[in-house]
Amino acid sequence: MPATPYLLSFDCVGSPSIGFITSTQHAAHIPFEIKRVFWTQATPPGVERGHHANLATEEVLVALNGSIHVRTDTGHEQQEFILSSPQQGLYIPAMCWTELRFSEGATALCLTSTDFSEEDYLRDYAYFLKLATHSSL
Known part of the structure:
Protein backbone atom coordinates (compact mmCIF):
# COMPACT_ATOMS: atom_id res chain seq x y z
CA MET A 1 0.00 0.00 0.00
CA PRO A 2 1.41 3.44 -0.86
CA ALA A 3 2.20 6.06 1.76
CA THR A 4 -0.74 8.16 2.93
CA PRO A 5 -0.86 11.92 3.63
CA TYR A 6 -1.11 12.85 7.30
CA LEU A 7 -1.02 15.92 9.56
CA LEU A 8 2.07 16.88 11.60
CA SER A 9 2.20 19.12 14.65
CA PHE A 10 5.10 21.50 15.27
CA ASP A 11 6.51 22.86 18.53
CA CYS A 12 5.21 26.31 19.44
CA VAL A 13 6.32 28.57 22.29
CA GLY A 14 5.29 32.07 23.26
CA SER A 15 2.18 33.95 24.23
CA PRO A 16 -0.30 36.40 22.71
CA SER A 17 1.48 39.26 24.48
CA ILE A 18 4.89 38.63 22.85
CA GLY A 19 4.08 36.43 19.86
CA PHE A 20 4.98 32.85 19.00
CA ILE A 21 7.85 30.86 17.56
CA THR A 22 6.95 27.66 15.74
CA SER A 23 9.71 25.19 14.98
CA THR A 24 10.33 21.69 13.71
CA GLN A 25 13.26 21.61 16.20
CA HIS A 26 16.06 20.35 14.00
CA ALA A 27 13.47 18.92 11.57
CA ALA A 28 12.58 16.15 14.04
CA HIS A 29 8.98 16.09 12.80
CA ILE A 30 9.83 16.08 9.09
CA PRO A 31 10.01 12.48 7.71
CA PHE A 32 12.75 13.31 5.18
CA VAL A 37 12.00 25.32 0.70
CA PHE A 38 9.55 27.48 -1.25
CA TRP A 39 6.43 29.49 -0.55
CA THR A 40 3.36 30.49 -2.49
CA GLN A 41 1.51 33.75 -1.84
CA ALA A 42 -0.98 36.10 -3.48
CA THR A 43 -2.99 33.28 -5.01
CA PRO A 44 -6.42 34.74 -5.78
CA PRO A 45 -9.34 33.01 -4.06
CA GLY A 46 -11.08 30.68 -6.48
CA VAL A 47 -7.84 29.72 -8.24
CA GLU A 48 -7.02 26.06 -7.77
CA ARG A 49 -3.33 25.15 -7.67
CA GLY A 50 -1.52 21.85 -7.62
CA HIS A 51 -3.08 19.46 -10.11
CA HIS A 52 0.00 17.29 -10.07
CA ALA A 53 1.81 14.50 -8.26
CA ASN A 54 5.53 13.92 -7.89
CA LEU A 55 7.25 10.66 -8.78
CA ALA A 56 9.86 10.88 -6.01
CA THR A 57 9.43 14.13 -4.07
CA GLU A 58 7.91 14.13 -0.59
CA GLU A 59 6.56 17.41 0.79
CA VAL A 60 5.33 19.04 3.97
CA LEU A 61 2.88 21.88 3.34
CA VAL A 62 2.18 24.56 5.97
CA ALA A 63 -0.32 27.44 5.87
CA LEU A 64 1.73 30.28 7.39
CA ASN A 65 -1.35 32.52 7.32
CA GLY A 66 -4.87 32.14 5.97
CA SER A 67 -6.09 28.68 5.13
CA ILE A 68 -5.47 26.12 2.44
CA HIS A 69 -7.98 23.44 1.48
CA VAL A 70 -6.07 20.40 0.18
CA ARG A 71 -7.48 17.41 -1.69
CA THR A 72 -5.14 14.43 -1.91
CA ASP A 73 -5.40 11.26 -3.97
CA THR A 74 -2.96 8.35 -3.78
CA GLY A 75 -4.82 6.38 -6.42
CA HIS A 76 -6.13 4.20 -3.58
CA GLU A 77 -7.47 6.77 -1.13
CA GLN A 78 -8.78 10.33 -1.38
CA GLN A 79 -8.66 12.70 1.59
CA GLU A 80 -9.39 16.36 2.29
CA PHE A 81 -7.50 18.57 4.73
CA ILE A 82 -7.87 22.18 5.82
CA LEU A 83 -4.62 23.80 6.90
CA SER A 84 -5.25 26.94 8.95
CA SER A 85 -2.50 27.00 11.58
CA PRO A 86 1.25 27.48 11.19
CA GLN A 87 1.68 24.94 14.00
CA GLN A 88 0.48 22.15 11.70
CA GLY A 89 1.76 20.74 8.44
CA LEU A 90 0.52 18.20 5.94
CA TYR A 91 2.88 15.42 4.90
CA ILE A 92 2.39 14.64 1.20
CA PRO A 93 4.16 11.47 0.06
CA ALA A 94 5.54 10.85 -3.41
CA MET A 95 2.89 9.63 -5.89
CA CYS A 96 0.12 11.67 -4.29
CA TRP A 97 -2.03 13.92 -6.50
CA THR A 98 -2.87 17.27 -4.86
CA GLU A 99 -5.32 20.08 -5.53
CA LEU A 100 -5.13 23.24 -3.40
CA ARG A 101 -7.45 26.20 -2.84
CA PHE A 102 -6.18 29.23 -0.92
CA SER A 103 -8.14 31.71 1.20
CA GLU A 104 -7.64 35.44 0.67
CA GLY A 105 -4.12 36.36 1.83
CA ALA A 106 -2.97 32.79 2.45
CA THR A 107 0.72 31.95 2.28
CA ALA A 108 1.88 28.35 1.88
CA LEU A 109 5.32 27.14 2.91
CA CYS A 110 6.51 23.91 1.34
CA LEU A 111 9.45 21.77 2.47
CA THR A 112 10.56 19.14 -0.04
CA SER A 113 12.81 16.09 -0.11
CA THR A 114 14.34 16.89 -3.51
CA ASP A 115 15.48 19.85 -5.56
CA PHE A 116 13.09 20.96 -8.30
CA SER A 117 13.02 18.82 -11.43
CA GLU A 118 10.25 19.09 -14.04
CA GLU A 119 10.81 15.40 -14.85
CA ASP A 120 9.54 14.53 -11.33
CA TYR A 121 6.10 16.06 -12.03
CA LEU A 122 3.06 14.10 -13.20
CA ARG A 123 0.59 16.64 -14.58
CA ASP A 124 -1.86 14.27 -16.33
CA TYR A 125 -4.35 12.82 -13.83
CA ALA A 126 -5.28 9.79 -15.96
CA TYR A 127 -1.61 8.87 -16.38
CA PHE A 128 -1.02 9.39 -12.63
CA LEU A 129 -3.91 7.01 -11.82
CA LYS A 130 -2.54 4.42 -14.23
CA LEU A 131 0.88 4.55 -12.54
CA ALA A 132 -0.54 4.68 -9.00
CA THR A 133 -2.89 1.75 -9.42
CA HIS A 134 -0.39 -0.42 -11.31
CA SER A 135 2.45 0.22 -8.85
CA SER A 136 0.62 -1.71 -6.11
CA LEU A 137 0.13 -4.90 -8.15
Missing part, protein backbone atom coordinates in the same frame (compact mmCIF):
# COMPACT_ATOMS: atom_id res chain seq x y z
CA GLU A 33 15.88 15.42 4.77
CA ILE A 34 14.84 18.88 3.53
CA LYS A 35 16.42 19.77 0.18
CA ARG A 36 14.26 22.73 -0.91
Whole structure:
Protein backbone atom coordinates (compact mmCIF):
# COMPACT_ATOMS: atom_id res chain seq x y z
CA MET A 1 0.00 0.00 0.00
CA PRO A 2 1.41 3.44 -0.86
CA ALA A 3 2.20 6.06 1.76
CA THR A 4 -0.74 8.16 2.93
CA PRO A 5 -0.86 11.92 3.63
CA TYR A 6 -1.11 12.85 7.30
CA LEU A 7 -1.02 15.92 9.56
CA LEU A 8 2.07 16.88 11.60
CA SER A 9 2.20 19.12 14.65
CA PHE A 10 5.10 21.50 15.27
CA ASP A 11 6.51 22.86 18.53
CA CYS A 12 5.21 26.31 19.44
CA VAL A 13 6.32 28.57 22.29
CA GLY A 14 5.29 32.07 23.26
CA SER A 15 2.18 33.95 24.23
CA PRO A 16 -0.30 36.40 22.71
CA SER A 17 1.48 39.26 24.48
CA ILE A 18 4.89 38.63 22.85
CA GLY A 19 4.08 36.43 19.86
CA PHE A 20 4.98 32.85 19.00
CA ILE A 21 7.85 30.86 17.56
CA THR A 22 6.95 27.66 15.74
CA SER A 23 9.71 25.19 14.98
CA THR A 24 10.33 21.69 13.71
CA GLN A 25 13.26 21.61 16.20
CA HIS A 26 16.06 20.35 14.00
CA ALA A 27 13.47 18.92 11.57
CA ALA A 28 12.58 16.15 14.04
CA HIS A 29 8.98 16.09 12.80
CA ILE A 30 9.83 16.08 9.09
CA PRO A 31 10.01 12.48 7.71
CA PHE A 32 12.75 13.31 5.18
CA GLU A 33 15.88 15.42 4.77
CA ILE A 34 14.84 18.88 3.53
CA LYS A 35 16.42 19.77 0.18
CA ARG A 36 14.26 22.73 -0.91
CA VAL A 37 12.00 25.32 0.70
CA PHE A 38 9.55 27.48 -1.25
CA TRP A 39 6.43 29.49 -0.55
CA THR A 40 3.36 30.49 -2.49
CA GLN A 41 1.51 33.75 -1.84
CA ALA A 42 -0.98 36.10 -3.48
CA THR A 43 -2.99 33.28 -5.01
CA PRO A 44 -6.42 34.74 -5.78
CA PRO A 45 -9.34 33.01 -4.06
CA GLY A 46 -11.08 30.68 -6.48
CA VAL A 47 -7.84 29.72 -8.24
CA GLU A 48 -7.02 26.06 -7.77
CA ARG A 49 -3.33 25.15 -7.67
CA GLY A 50 -1.52 21.85 -7.62
CA HIS A 51 -3.08 19.46 -10.11
CA HIS A 52 0.00 17.29 -10.07
CA ALA A 53 1.81 14.50 -8.26
CA ASN A 54 5.53 13.92 -7.89
CA LEU A 55 7.25 10.66 -8.78
CA ALA A 56 9.86 10.88 -6.01
CA THR A 57 9.43 14.13 -4.07
CA GLU A 58 7.91 14.13 -0.59
CA GLU A 59 6.56 17.41 0.79
CA VAL A 60 5.33 19.04 3.97
CA LEU A 61 2.88 21.88 3.34
CA VAL A 62 2.18 24.56 5.97
CA ALA A 63 -0.32 27.44 5.87
CA LEU A 64 1.73 30.28 7.39
CA ASN A 65 -1.35 32.52 7.32
CA GLY A 66 -4.87 32.14 5.97
CA SER A 67 -6.09 28.68 5.13
CA ILE A 68 -5.47 26.12 2.44
CA HIS A 69 -7.98 23.44 1.48
CA VAL A 70 -6.07 20.40 0.18
CA ARG A 71 -7.48 17.41 -1.69
CA THR A 72 -5.14 14.43 -1.91
CA ASP A 73 -5.40 11.26 -3.97
CA THR A 74 -2.96 8.35 -3.78
CA GLY A 75 -4.82 6.38 -6.42
CA HIS A 76 -6.13 4.20 -3.58
CA GLU A 77 -7.47 6.77 -1.13
CA GLN A 78 -8.78 10.33 -1.38
CA GLN A 79 -8.66 12.70 1.59
CA GLU A 80 -9.39 16.36 2.29
CA PHE A 81 -7.50 18.57 4.73
CA ILE A 82 -7.87 22.18 5.82
CA LEU A 83 -4.62 23.80 6.90
CA SER A 84 -5.25 26.94 8.95
CA SER A 85 -2.50 27.00 11.58
CA PRO A 86 1.25 27.48 11.19
CA GLN A 87 1.68 24.94 14.00
CA GLN A 88 0.48 22.15 11.70
CA GLY A 89 1.76 20.74 8.44
CA LEU A 90 0.52 18.20 5.94
CA TYR A 91 2.88 15.42 4.90
CA ILE A 92 2.39 14.64 1.20
CA PRO A 93 4.16 11.47 0.06
CA ALA A 94 5.54 10.85 -3.41
CA MET A 95 2.89 9.63 -5.89
CA CYS A 96 0.12 11.67 -4.29
CA TRP A 97 -2.03 13.92 -6.50
CA THR A 98 -2.87 17.27 -4.86
CA GLU A 99 -5.32 20.08 -5.53
CA LEU A 100 -5.13 23.24 -3.40
CA ARG A 101 -7.45 26.20 -2.84
CA PHE A 102 -6.18 29.23 -0.92
CA SER A 103 -8.14 31.71 1.20
CA GLU A 104 -7.64 35.44 0.67
CA GLY A 105 -4.12 36.36 1.83
CA ALA A 106 -2.97 32.79 2.45
CA THR A 107 0.72 31.95 2.28
CA ALA A 108 1.88 28.35 1.88
CA LEU A 109 5.32 27.14 2.91
CA CYS A 110 6.51 23.91 1.34
CA LEU A 111 9.45 21.77 2.47
CA THR A 112 10.56 19.14 -0.04
CA SER A 113 12.81 16.09 -0.11
CA THR A 114 14.34 16.89 -3.51
CA ASP A 115 15.48 19.85 -5.56
CA PHE A 116 13.09 20.96 -8.30
CA SER A 117 13.02 18.82 -11.43
CA GLU A 118 10.25 19.09 -14.04
CA GLU A 119 10.81 15.40 -14.85
CA ASP A 120 9.54 14.53 -11.33
CA TYR A 121 6.10 16.06 -12.03
CA LEU A 122 3.06 14.10 -13.20
CA ARG A 123 0.59 16.64 -14.58
CA ASP A 124 -1.86 14.27 -16.33
CA TYR A 125 -4.35 12.82 -13.83
CA ALA A 126 -5.28 9.79 -15.96
CA TYR A 127 -1.61 8.87 -16.38
CA PHE A 128 -1.02 9.39 -12.63
CA LEU A 129 -3.91 7.01 -11.82
CA LYS A 130 -2.54 4.42 -14.23
CA LEU A 131 0.88 4.55 -12.54
CA ALA A 132 -0.54 4.68 -9.00
CA THR A 133 -2.89 1.75 -9.42
CA HIS A 134 -0.39 -0.42 -11.31
CA SER A 135 2.45 0.22 -8.85
CA SER A 136 0.62 -1.71 -6.11
CA LEU A 137 0.13 -4.90 -8.15
